[in-house]
Amino acid sequence: MRKTLKMTAMAVTLGATPALAADVEVLHWWTSGGEAAALNVLKDDLAGQDIGWQDMPVAGGGGTQAMTVLRARVTSGNAPTAVQMLGFDITDWAKEGALANLNEIAEDGNWGEVVPEALQKFASYEGQWVAAPVNVHSTNWVWANKAIMDELGLEEPQTWEDFTAALQAAQDAGYTALAHGGQAWQEATFFDAVVLSVGGPEFYQASMIDLDPEALGSDQMKEVFDRMGTLRGYVDDNFSGRDWNLATAMVINKEAAFQLMGDWAKGEFLNAGKVPGEDFLCFRFPGSQDQVTFNSDQFAMFSQGDGVSEEQAALAKAIMSPEFQIAFNKVKGSVPARTDLDASELDACGQRAYEDFKAAASSGNLYGSMGHGHANPASVKNAMYDVITAHFNGEYDSDTAVEELVTAVEISQ
Numbered sequence: 001m002r003k004t005l006k007m008t009a010m011a012v013t014l015g016a017t018p019a020l021a022a023d024v025e026v027l028h029w030w031t032s033g034g035e036a037a038a039l040n041v042l043k044d045d046l047a048g049q050d051i052g053w054q055d056m057p058v059a060g061g062g063g064t065q066a067m068t069v070l071r072a073r074v075t076s077g078n079a080p081t082a083v084q085m086l087g088f089d090i091t092d093w094a095k096e097g098a099l100a101n102l103n104e105i106a107e108d109g110n111w112g113e114v115v116p117e118a119l120q121k122f123a124s125y126e127g128q129w130v131a132a133p134v135n136v137h138s139t140n141w142v143w144a145n146k147a148i149m150d151e152l153g154l155e156e157p158q159t160w161e162d163f164t165a166a167l168q169a170a171q172d173a174g175y176t177a178l179a180h181g182g183q184a185w186q187e188a189t190f191f192d193a194v195v196l197s198v199g200g201p202e203f204y205q206a207s208m209i210d211l212d213p214e215a216l217g218s219d220q221m222k223e224v225f226d227r228m229g230t231l232r233g234y235v236d237d238n239f240s241g242r243d244w245n246l247a248t249a250m251v252i253n254k255e256a257a258f259q260l261m262g263d264w265a266k267g268e269f270l271n272a273g274k275v276p277g278e279d280f281l282c283f284r285f286p287g288s289q290d291q292v293t294f295n296s297d298q299f300a301m302f303s304q305g306d307g308v309s310e311e312q313a314a315l316a317k318a319i320m321s322p323e324f325q326i327a328f329n330k331v332k333g334s335v336p337a338r339t340d341l342d343a344s345e346l347d348a349c350g351q352r353a354y355e356d357f358k359a360a361a362s363s364g365n366l367y368g369s370m371g372h373g374h375a376n377p378a379s380v381k382n383a384m385y386d387v388i389t390a391h392f393n394g395e396y397d398s399d400t401a402v403e404e405l406v407t408a409v410e411i412s413q
Contacts, residue, residue: 025080026299026315027073029058029066032245034267038332045318045327051311063089064185067378074098079302081312085131087122087373088381090300094125100301100308102129105316114338116361118368119296131298132319135334136357139262139295139369140193140288143248143269144281148175148257156283160197160227163286167234170257177234179256181242184385187228187392188371190260191384194227197287201365204291208370211380211413217406225391225398231260232392251280260285262295262372266333266349275347282349284356292360295372296337383412 030039036057058066067089073079079098093099106112106129115123115133123131142163148154149166152173157163167177180186196204199220206215215221236256239247248268250256259265269280276282299319301312308316318324325336326345335346335354339361343354360366368374373381387408391401 026082026084027058027066027070027080028084029060029063030084031057031059032243032264032268034245034264034269034271034331034333037271038267038328041324041328041331042318045321045324046314049314049318051314074302079304081304081309082299082301082315084134085298085300086295087368087375088377089373090122090131090298091125092377093300093302094128094130098302099125099130100303100312102132102301102308102316103127105129105308105313109317109320111320114340116339116366118294118361118366119337121368122296122374123298131300132316133337134297134299134319135325135329135332136337137262137264137295137297137334137372138292138353138357139189139372140196140285140291140293141261141263141265142283142285143251143259143261143265144283145251145254145257146277146279146281147254148173149281152257156281157286158289159286164230167231167258171234175254176236176250176256177258178231179247179250179259180235180239181244181247182240182393183242183244184389185371186244186247186261187388188381188385189262189369190228190231190392191224191388192293192369192371193260193285193288194224194231195370196291196293196367197285198224198227201291201367204293204367208375209368211376211409213406213410216409217402221402221405222398225401228388228392229398232394262369263333263335263349263353266347267331268333270331270333270347276349282352290360291365291367292356293367293369294357295369295374297334379412380409383408 030036060066063084063086070083111129119133123129123133148170152169154166154169157166171177195208203215203220206212207221244261245268247259248261248265251259252269252272252274274280299315301308301316322338322341325338326341329336330346335350335357339358343351346354370376370381370384387401387404390396396404
């Protein structure tokens with residue numbers, strides 16, 4: 001009998017008939033061209049095991065909408081069996097006892113030896129593996145249109161001053177200097193990188209992870225908001241509500257010079273037939289070259305009763321196999337969650353990212369991204385979002401933003 005892996009997304013009616021025992025429902029939000037192409041790798045992998053696939057993807061970068069629907073599904077007694085999740089969302093569900101124990105699969109696959117502790121923090125809870133990490137995305141990247149840089153005689157910027165000079169040169173030449181979509185999580189992606197560039201890893205740890213009130217209210221934090229205001233000056237007037245992949249398309253189509261975005265953006269370049277080093281360039285946000293801020297897409301398995309179902313086990317094993325980790329991340333733009341692989345098949349940006357990731361993991365410079373739910377729980381993240389976006393849209397000056405950030409974080413905890 002052919003088994004069916006049914007991937008169900010937000011379009012599923014909340015009162016839908018629960019999945020049969022042989023089915024695995026998965027909520028996910030990979031909907032852009034590059035993401036859909038990457039998802040096909042998993043689809044093909046499972047097809048090779050005679051597991052079918054019915055795909056109903058979710059729109060909404062960052063997964064906020066997916067998490068809202070997930071809560072409604074669970075409340076209605078119709079939990080999916082697997083869900084794409086990020087960071088503290090996994091921890092929150094694990095605390096509720098909603099996730100299946102994957103320890104036997106993890107032990108067989110030696111996950112504990114090949115997945116860095118920074119990722120295990122989210123893939124496991126109180127000694128129990130509850131999710132399979134698909135990848136590692138790093139968020140402190142800049143993407144550049146090489147033709148524009150060559151035309152303007154620009155080199156890869158090494159400092160904040162270099163970067164603002166390049167932005168100004170692109171704007172003076174008639175290009176949109178910085179492609180951006182006006183969504184809170186995108187502005188928070190900016191913020192992560194700027195915090196690192198202003199104060200380095202110690203300041204990032206103190207402010208974004210430890211939530212130290214002195215760091216949050218410091219002169220350094222005012223400088224962060226000042227620099228956010230500078231970046232706002234290089235964004236076009238039509239940025240509000242723009243999806244991230246449409247901003248990436250501006251760089252691809254030579255409408256914009258730069259984009260500050262996680263390395264899922266690379267998937268869009270690759271999907272458009274662009275070649276790293278020839279058509280586009282990738283480099284760390286100036287001032288954060290030695291650090292990696294990350295998020296990690298993981299599939300959390302929801303408990304369906306006793307043990308892990310055969311289909312859940314097949315999905316988890318497929319995700320963590322070395323062959324899949326390389327094949328998937330070649331397309332997605334991310335790097336493998338495992339540190340023991342030969343990355344020679346990855347492109348130039350991918351190889352650079354994988355080496356950065358491994359080096360950061362071993363040196364203690366791998367930091368969970370605040371903007372992508374890997375520094376603090378959603379309540380804190382969302383409180384920061386509100387202040388960052390309000391400042392970016394001109395509602396607060398930098399001094400006021402610092403005061404509001406301290407208050408918002410205090411209230412959110």
